[in-house]
Amino acid sequence: MIRVAYAVCSETRGKPLTRALCDTRKGAEQVMSRLKGSDMDAGQTTYWIAELGAEAAAVREYYGAAVT
Amino acid sequence: MSLPQTWHGDMSRRAVTRLRELVQSGGFQRATAVDPVSGELTNTESRALFAALPAITGATSPGELLDTGLLAKLPRGLSEVMQEPKYVFGRELFVQSHVNHRVRDPQRPVGEYRADSELGFTHRARLLGEDDDRFVLELEGAPALLRVAKTDIYAWNEPRGVPSSGGVLANVHIDYNEPLMKAQICAAFVDLAPEIETADFTAHPDAVKAQQERLVSRLAARQRMRYAGTEGYNGNKAGVLFTHGQGICFVQRAVAAGFLQAFTRTLAFEVMVCAGRTLKTDTPHGFVVVTLRPSMTRYVSDPAWHEPLTDLRVAFFGPGWGHDRRLVGFEGLQDADTTPSIRLPELAA
Numbered sequence: 001m002i003r004v005a006y007a008v009c010s011e012t013r014g015k016p017l018t019r020a021l022c023d024t025r026k027g028a029e030q031v032m033s034r035l036k037g038s039d040m041d042a043g044q045t046t047y048w049i050a051e052l053g054a055e056a057a058a059v060r061e062y063y064g065a066a067v068t
Numbered sequence: 069m070s071l072p073q074t075w076h077g078d079m080s081r082r083a084v085t086r087l088r089e090l091v092q093s094g095g096f097q098r099a100t101a102v103d104p105v106s107g108e109l110t111n112t113e114s115r116a117l118f119a120a121l122p123a124i125t126g127a128t129s130p131g132e133l134l135d136t137g138l139l140a141k142l143p144r145g146l147s148e149v150m151q152e153p154k155y156v157f158g159r160e161l162f163v164q165s166h167v168n169h170r171v172r173d174p175q176r177p178v179g180e181y182r183a184d185s186e187l188g189f190t191h192r193a194r195l196l197g198e199d200d201d202r203f204v205l206e207l208e209g210a211p212a213l214l215r216v217a218k219t220d221i222y223a224w225n226e227p228r229g230v231p232s233s234g235g236v237l238a239n240v241h242i243d244y245n246e247p248l249m250k251a252q253i254c255a256a257f258v259d260l261a262p263e264i265e266t267a268d269f270t271a272h273p274d275a276v277k278a279q280q281e282r283l284v285s286r287l288a289a290r291q292r293m294r295y296a297g298t299e300g301y302n303g304n305k306a307g308v309l310f311t312h313g314q315g316i317c318f319v320q321r322a323v324a325a326g327f328l329q330a331f332t333r334t335l336a337f338e339v340m341v342c343a344g345r346t347l348k349t350d351t352p353h354g355f356v357v358v359t360l361r362p363s364m365t366r367y368v369s370d371p372a373w374h375e376p377l378t379d380l381r382v383a384f385f386g387p388g389w390g391h392d393r394r395l396v397g398f399e400g401l402q403d404a405d406t407t408p409s410i411r412l413p414e415l416a417a
Contacts, residue, residue: 001302007316009297015373015392016295017351018316039349050297052316054304055239059318062343062352062396 005056008032012045021056021063025049077135083120084137084254090117091258100248100311107301107308109247118247121254125244126329127232133334138257142334145269149276149336152362153411155195155203155221159364160380162224162395163193163205163216169347169394177385178347178394181209189224189395191366191384197415204415215417222408227338227359228400229325237341237400238318238354242306242326249307253330256287264334273363280360281367281377283335287328288358288369288376293320295372317372318343318354324371325356325400336361341400347387355393368393 005021006028019035022028028049036042090096099114109115122136130142167190168182179190193205193214202215230236234243243249257264260283267279292311294300300314306326309315313323325341332338340357355370358377368383369376370393375383383391 007296009295009316011295016317017346017349017353018296019349019351048297050295050316052296053239053302055316055319058237058239059316059352059354062318 001051001053003051004054005052005060007050007052007056008035008047009050010035010039010045010047012041018050018063021052021060079120080122081137083117084122084258086117087121087251087254088258091255096251096255097311100251102248102301102308102312104299104301104312107303107305107312114251115247118251121247121250123244123250124253124257124330125232125234126229126332128330128333130334133257138254139261139265139334141265143264143267143269143336146334146336149269149362150333151409153409154361154364155198155408155410155412156364157195157197157412159195160191160366161193161195161203161205161221162189162191163207163214163221164189164224165193165207165210165214167207168209171347171386171388174386174388177381179384181207183211189397191380191395195412197413198410199415199417203412213415223402224398225340226402226408227332228340228342228398228402229329231401232329234326235401237322237325239304240306240309240315240319240322240326241304242322244330246305246307248305248310249326252290252307252310252327256290256327256331260286267335269336277360277363277365280335280337284328284331284337284358284360284367284369285377287331287335288324288371291320291324291327291371293323293371295320316354317370318352320371321354321356321369324369328356328358328369340398342395343397343399344393344395346392347394348392352396353393357395 007018008020008031020031101110133139166185167188168185169178179192193207197204205214230242294314296316301312306323309323328339338359344353358367366380367377
């Protein structure tokens, strides 16, 4: 797989989401840290970073400009 | 030199018989083991067997299914149910209008009309009639009935997905000739055959809907993917991803759509590949909308959230109960050649 993006993922009560797409791992870690601080139910949420391939480019339009 | 058609038919019927033995002996899951990196089947015998199976697509007719040996009998009244009009009085439709997705009353669903809201999709428009080239709809909160071009209504409500020859959605390659895709579809037919063969579309509408709900839900529940960043194959073959893969919601719902499309003509339902957002955090989220015929009842099938089939009115009710989503748009190809059938009163302006 050719890495295209880093996805910041979260899962609350069994419902996983990709919260943001980032161009770098550092950017993804910053976004994850911000979400941990701002999510209302952060206490019941698991966060992680996933490496995505070409599917990231296919859904990029939904996420707006990538965080670098 | 090409081989005669009957030779291929005999080969695939023999493969279906062998697959049935495999499914009934409980060995199917083991036979689908793949290399997690390449997605290649690890068992050479499985590879040969699955490659010999018939390719079932959204274009495969119920009659052709009988020829393959996957079904011995079709549901009673199936051909009649597919002739029933789809645009009928009282049907709930997706419509783009000024709609509110904020919770104003936790006991009431979101998605009502509000003049000061942004343009968006709601699931709550109800079809009342037709007026020339427009449909007439009612939407809670709207000061008057809505008159919307039929072409728009079709664009927002007719099936969306991959062509029956296959295609790509969210970089997922849906290839109905891929051995594992063939195996997953054929195994589902084998498993569900007793219930499909005894399904009765001439029964009471509530009973018809209940049997379809049960069957489509069982089909959707066969998909067992993990979310991205965990374990499993992360390539792009739909058949491999189906039970061995990982992916974000947009990938998982592309796999679901490709799989479910193969059953639409046998169980009388439609599939729409949808993009949405959550209500709480406005995060993009992908899912599939399933419409049963002839009731035109809608459901959300959301593999990433482990919801095989949730009634649309619950799935879009509001951010409570964990059903936190709204519709934003559609993806995939739509067959523009067919004009859906209508049975409605004329409601001139």
